[in-house]
Amino acid sequence: MDQLAIGVDLGGTSIKCALVSRGHGLVHTAHCDTEADRGPDAVLANMAGLVRLMLDRAESPVLGVGVGSPGIINWDRTTVSQPPNLPGWTSIHLGDSLSPLIGTPVRVLVENDANVAGLGCAHYGAGRRFDSFIMVTLGTGVGGAIIYRNRIFRGATGGAGELGHMTIDYDGPADNHDICGASEAYLGQRFLSVHAARMARQNPASSLNDLLASQGELEPRLIYDAAVQGDETAREILNWAGHKLGVLLGSAVNLLDIRKLVVGGGLSAAGDFIFDAARSTILQYVTHGLREGIEIIQEPRGNEVGVLGAAHLVFHDADDRSASGTSA
């Protein structure tokens, strides 16, 4: 019988949830506002509500709940500490907290949201072609995941893959962690929007100026649309972003010798407007012996990989338990 699990993507703005079939992917989905400002209890209640909804719809037993979350995840994947954007949340054991709210004991596994996206990409997205790849998610922040031989490479304590905080210019602009030249200080949505606004003002003929006046901020989508319509400034901005992405990924390839690079998140929708520059740039930043076979590709499933990967945490765990003879 096909295995079922529930995947949850816990974000600062919304919570997405899905019932996932191992063989067929998404079965049901639902989402709601996170209501982060109402504190951790409200967030947990919202998560529990979505999980209960999925449990009610499942036509066969559900193996457990996987959660992708911001913040620091402990090695055992049970606890989330200090998630940015979730005020008041210190350290919470998700299984212990959610089970009473759901009304039944539930096995809950949690993993960093970027790693979960990587896992979803590996099993249901563009990563299916590769045993090993690096995933970078270009959203509000820049997240990363290393998938090595079909598993998440977690590092010594579970925190590997922080591509957004790798510097590409030790003297460059600072990100939210005060790291100079961190890739997020170029590619994170807020930083890119600020750069785009500056570029627009320097190019009065650009259509971006009207958008800036009407919208107040240049979100990636607006820049992409303008680029599609032939706006040269918009194309230049995306080209600039692609260059930074290529530098970042080049550094990562040198360190890891993993040459397949999957890009997800909102900005990845800009497609070749950023990928062309990334693809030509990366070759300039990788040592000769590692240049062959480099591929940068777009994750077409968008944010769906989050809930899919979260559910897959549960499937992997079931495999491991079955292999080691532990009962579930």
Add this chain to the structure above:
Amino acid sequence: MDQLAIGVDLGGTSIKCALVSRGHGLVHTAHCDTEADRGPDAVLANMAGLVRLMLDRAESPVLGVGVGSPGIINWDRTTVSQPPNLPGWTSIHLGDSLSPLIGTPVRVLVENDANVAGLGCAHYGAGRRFDSFIMVTLGTGVGGAIIYRNRIFRGATGGAGELGHMTIDYDGPADNHDICGASEAYLGQRFLSVHAARMARQNPASSLNDLLASQGELEPRLIYDAAVQGDETAREILNWAGHKLGVLLGSAVNLLDIRKLVVGGGLSAAGDFIFDAARSTILQYVTHGLREGIEIIQEPRGNEVGVLGAAHLVFHDADDRSASGTSA
């Protein structure tokens, strides 16, 4: 009975060789000139001569020969391709080439020289304290190795750990592979010597100017000696190098979540003159959640870790064969 293996460190200038006991480390050592300019046959004959010398001295059977080499190593660890500094060498299967020269069939395993140094460090050097660490070797070039759970992390094809080619400034000076801002373009010996000479000329009172006049070049050792004697310019140069090292290692920590960093190679002898700056800088380049427990330490065994790690390739291989039931 204690296991014996032979380790070879194949460099562009000299070949070092050792008979190594798994339990006790170095038993005998020998070295000779590489004679790279005489071509691959001469280099292989020199290697074979040293290996034969060690075989003759071994008082019990030797499991095999491990070699640390520059160049591209195939996944099976049998073949070395295009080693820089070894002219005329295209692709050579070391076991097949050395056995007839030694006069007896010998099992030969080869691995990237930086990885082999990391393995030696893990089992006989500063890395013994850690399951996982990153080793960076500051020599003519800047080599790197990732030791993850006591094994070399090899990446998808065996080429992981190229820290020397990771960029820390996408618009910075180019290294030998034309990579702008590669760490080697600051920390590689030739690059650092050029920087030091420029700094000396800008500071006429520095004792480095006399050394530059008499020696023609400021090798790291000379800069270190001047720093010990209180030369402010020498200290500034090493501080500058330490800053670049800290930036580089910070990027690597973000990607890998491996927070123990061992520094070897000639420049590491400068000790706290570079490590103080590296230790304060790295914290500025690592994301908040990964700063705790970061340690940068010096490998005290120097170049010995090369032959020790090379021999350890053979011990690991014997373990793997014995675990999988394959006969050796």
